[in-house]
Amino acid sequence: xxxxxxxxxxxxxxxxxxxxxxxxxxxxxxxxxxxxxxxxxxxxxxxxxxxxxxxxxxxxxxxxxxxxxxxxxxxxxxxxxxxxxxxxxxxxxxxxxxxxxxxxxxxxxxxxxxxxxxxxxxxxxxxxxxxxxxxxxxxxxxxxxxxxxxxxxxxxxxxxxxxxxxxxxxxxxxxxxxxxxxxxxxxxxxxxxxxxxxxxxxxxxxxxxxxxxxxxxxxxxxxxxxxxxxxxxxxxxxxxxxxxxxxxx
Numbered sequence: 001x002x003x004x005x006x007x008x009x010x011x012x013x014x015x016x017x018x019x020x021x022x023x024x025x026x027x028x029x030x031x032x033x034x035x036x037x038x039x040x041x042x043x044x045x046x047x048x049x050x051x052x053x054x055x056x057x058x059x060x061x062x063x064x065x066x067x068x069x070x071x072x073x074x075x076x077x078x079x080x081x082x083x084x085x086x087x088x089x090x091x092x093x094x095x096x097x098x099x100x101x102x103x104x105x106x107x108x109x110x111x112x113x114x115x116x117x118x119x120x121x122x123x124x125x126x127x128x129x130x131x132x133x134x135x136x137x138x139x140x141x142x143x144x145x146x147x148x149x150x151x152x153x154x155x156x157x158x159x160x161x162x163x164x165x166x167x168x169x170x171x172x173x174x175x176x177x178x179x180x181x182x183x184x185x186x187x188x189x190x191x192x193x194x195x196x197x198x199x200x201x202x203x204x205x206x207x208x209x210x211x212x213x214x215x216x217x218x219x220x221x222x223x224x225x226x227x228x229x230x231x232x233x234x235x236x237x238x239x240x241x242x243x244x245x246x247x248x249x
Contacts, residue, residue, distance in 0.1 A: 018101075018157070018159035018181040018184050019157050019159070019181070019183055019184030020103055020150075020155045020156065020157045020183065020184075021103075021155075021157075021234070022101055022157070022159070022234075023234075024101070024234075024236035025238065027238060028099075028236045028237060028238040029093075029236060029237050029238070029239075030235075030236045031043075031091060031221065031235040031236055031237055032072065032232065032233070032234075032235040033233075033234070034061070034064070034069045034070035034071060034072075034233055035070070036061060039057060039059070039061070039072065040056060040057065042091055042092060042093070043057060043089045043090065043091055043092065044057070044089065044090060044092055045057060045087060045088070045089055045090075046085070046088045046089065046090040046119065046203075046220075046222055048085045048088070048200070048201055048203075049085070049200050049201060049207075050083065050084075050085035050086050050201040051085065051086060051087075052078045052083075052086045052087070053076055053077075053078035053079075053086060053087035053225075057076075057089055058076050058077060058078070058087070059072050059073060059074060059075075059076055059087075059089060059225070060072070060073045060075070061073075062231065064231075064233065065105065065107075065153060065231070066105070066153070066154065066155055067155075069233065070233070071105065071231040071232060071233040072231065072232050072233070073229055073230070073231050074113050074223060074224065074225045074226070074228065074229075074230045074231070074232065075225070075227060075228055075229050075230070076225040076227075078225070079225035079226055079227045080227040081227055082112065082226050082227055083226075083227065084114075084198070084201060084202065084224050084225065084226050085201030085202065086225065087225040088116075088222050088223065088224050088225050089222065089223050089225070090116075090119050090219075090220040090221065090222040090223075091220035091221045091222075091237075092220065093220060094118075094217075094218035094219055094220050095118065095218055095219070095220065095221065095237065095239060096118075096164045096218050096239070096241075097162060097163050097164055097239065097240050097241055097242040098160075098161075098162055098237050098238060098239050098240060099159075099160065099161050099162075099237065099238045099240060099249075100115075100117070100158070100159070100160040100161075100162065100221060100235075100236075100237045100238075101157065101158070101159050101160075101234065101235065101236050101237075102115050102157070102158045102160075102221075102232065102234075102235050103155050103156065103157045103158075103232065103233050103234045103235070104125055104155070104156055104157075104158075104230055104231065104232050104233075105153065105154065105155050105156065105230070105231040105232075105233075106125065106127045106152055106153075106156075106228075106229075106230050107152065107153060107228075107229035107230070107231065108127075108152070108228070108229055109127055109128060109152065110126075110127055110128055110228070111125070111126070111127045111152075111228040111229060111230045112125065112126050112127075112224075112226040112228045112230070113125040113126075113223065113224045113225070113226055113228060113230035114126075114139070114223075114224035114226075115158060115160075115221070115222075115223060115224075116203050116219075116221065116222035116223075116224065117160065117162045117176075117178065117219075117221070118162070118164060118176075118204065118218065118219035118220070119203045119204045119219035119220050119221075119222045120176075120193075120196045120203045120204050120205055120206075120214070120219055121138065121139075121162075121176060121178070121193045121196065121203075122138075122139040122197065122198070122202070122203070122224070123136065123137075123138060123139070123158055123160065123180060124136065124137045124138075124139045124144070125224075125230060127149075127152060129144065129146075130144045130146035131143075131144060132144065134146060135149055136148070136149070136158070136180070136182040136187060138178060138180070138188055138191050138193060139197050139198075140197045141191065141192075141193055141194060142188055142191055145182050145185070145187035145188075148182045148183045148185050148187065149182075149183070150183055155233070156182070156183055157181075157182075157183055157184070158180060158181070158182060159180070159181040159184075160178060160179070160180050160181075161178070161179045161240075161242075161247040161248075161249050162176070162177070162178045162247065163176065163177040163178070163242040163245065163246075163247050164176055164218070165214050165216070166245075167216040170216070172214055172216075174245055175192045175193060175194060175214075176192070176193040176214075177190050177191065177192055177193070177245060177246075177247045178190075178191050178193060178247055179191070179247040179248050179249060189247075189248055190245075190246060190247055190248055194212070195210070195211040195212045195214070196208075196211035196214070197211055198211070199211070203219070203222065204217065204219045205217075221235070221237065
C-alpha cells in the first residue's frame with residue numbers, strides 16, 4: 001500500500017484536468033490573471049534582435065468579450081505588419097520542465113500569435129491554417145489538430161507538459177519533449193522537438209546553426225505579438241522535474 005501511495009503522488013504533477021476555464025492548482029504559479037499587477041510583475045518585453053517596443057508593456061488590458069474579467073490583447077503597435085520579435089512578451093522567470101495552461105481567443109480571421117516554451121519552441125496560434133505551420137501545431141514539427149478549434153471569438157486552451165532537452169558535456173543527448181492537449185483533447189504525445197523555427201527573431205537559439213544549435217539554457221514562457229487581436233487569459237505554470245523522458249499525462 002505504501003509503495004502504491006508513493007506512485008500515485010509521483011504522478012500528481014501531471015494529473016490535473018485540462019481545457020478552458022481550468023483554475024490553477026494551489027501549488028502552481030499564476031503568470032497572468034487579468035490584472036495589471038501580474039502583467040508587470042511577471043512579464044517583460046523579450047530583448048531579441050528585432051525588439052522595437054519600449055517598456056512598460058503596451059499590450060492592452062481589455063474586458064473579456066465572453067466572460068467576466070479581463071484579458072490582454074497581443075496587438076502591440078510595435079508589431080504591426082507581423083513583425084514578430086518586435087514586441088513579444090516573456091516571463092521574467094525561466095523554466096526547465098513544467099506543466100503550463102494558457103487560454104487564448106482569436107478575434108478576427110487570420111489572427112496570428114504563438115505560445116513559446118522556454119522561449120524556443122512554438123505552439124502555433126493561427127486562425128485558418130491547418131497545415132504543419134497552423135493552429136495548435138508544434139510549429140513545423142506536427143500536423144495541426146485544427147478540428148478541435150472552438151473558432152473565432154471563443155476561448156481556447158492549451159495544456160502542456162514540457163521536458164527540456166538534456167545535455168552531457170555540452171552536447172544535446174535528448175531532445176525536448178512535449179505533450180499537448182487542445183481544448184481538452186490530447187493532440188500531441190511525447191512529441192520530440194528538433195529545433196527553433198523562424199530564425200533569430202523567433203526565440204532563443206533561433207540564430208544558432210539555423211535553429212538547430214540548441215543550448216542548455218532555461219527560458220521563459222513567451223507570447224508572440226504579430227499585430228493581430230489575439231487575447232490571452234488564465235495563464236499558469238507548475239514546475240516539475242521529469243527525470244524520465246516522458247511527458248504523457
